[in-house]
Amino acid sequence: MSDRQSEGRWGSRVLIGCALIVTFLVARREFSTSGGPTGPRSIPDRTIENWRDLAAEGHRIGAPQAKVTILEFADFECPACKAFTLGALRDVLRAFPTDVALVFRHWPLSYHRFAIPAARAAECASEQGRFEPMQYLLFEKQDSLGLKPFTEMASEAGVSDLALFDACIKRPGPFSAIDKGMAAAEAIGAHGTPAIIVEGTLLGNIPTTKQLESLVRRHLARESR
Numbered sequence: 001m002s003d004r005q006s007e008g009r010w011g012s013r014v015l016i017g018c019a020l021i022v023t024f025l026v027a028r029r030e031f032s033t034s035g036g037p038t039g040p041r042s043i044p045d046r047t048i049e050n051w052r053d054l055a056a057e058g059h060r061i062g063a064p065q066a067k068v069t070i071l072e073f074a075d076f077e078c079p080a081c082k083a084f085t086l087g088a089l090r091d092v093l094r095a096f097p098t099d100v101a102l103v104f105r106h107w108p109l110s111y112h113r114f115a116i117p118a119a120r121a122a123e124c125a126s127e128q129g130r131f132e133p134m135q136y137l138l139f140e141k142q143d144s145l146g147l148k149p150f151t152e153m154a155s156e157a158g159v160s161d162l163a164l165f166d167a168c169i170k171r172p173g174p175f176s177a178i179d180k181g182m183a184a185a186e187a188i189g190a191h192g193t194p195a196i197i198v199e200g201t202l203l204g205n206i207p208t209t210k211q212l213e214s215l216v217r218r219h220l221a222r223e224s225r
Helices: 003-031 051-055 079-095 115-126 131-140 150-156 162-169 176-187 209-223
Strands: 059-062 068-074 100-106 195-198
Touching: 051 068, 051 195, 059 131, 068 079, 068 176, 068 209, 079 100, 079 131, 079 209, 100 176, 115 131, 115 150, 115 162, 115 176, 131 150, 150 162, 195 209
Parallel strands: 068 100
Antiparallel strands: 059 100, 068 195
């Protein structure tokens, strides 16, 4: 083997090694920084004083007069967001249909190629009253982001006017709801996605279903006093 061939193979191995390291660090930020779906808490909980103002914007899912509000800043390409939203969060929303509501706000991370396009697709579905099913579908089809057209996902989510939806996602310029969500998450110093605020408390970890249910029950018990 020539020196040039040897150098070429060595360079390829270095590039592959670097790619693996970057992938590990990205996953670590999304899972470990927030504690992971079942991991130990690495960051203490803290109070967000203006949480009601933050929850006044975004997409509300659940009863209008719910006693407990969960505010989530999430990225549709984030594996930890998918695990939490389709797991503990949806479990709790189903278990407490009149007592718990979700306010979803966007926080697409810069290193996720399809995070902003997916957020734009969710906003376009919202314009036709289909944010909730589109939100769940984007997480369920996370592995298909960039491979499956958003119009097909919109059809599955029950968006009726696909031509209008397609025109919406192709609309030039920013979406204010996305930009405001990103700015709000950064303003409170959130660490990684998903950032979860339950009745004013920014959680330092990503709770399991059992942990989130326990937290909700404690808040409901206080409300009943």
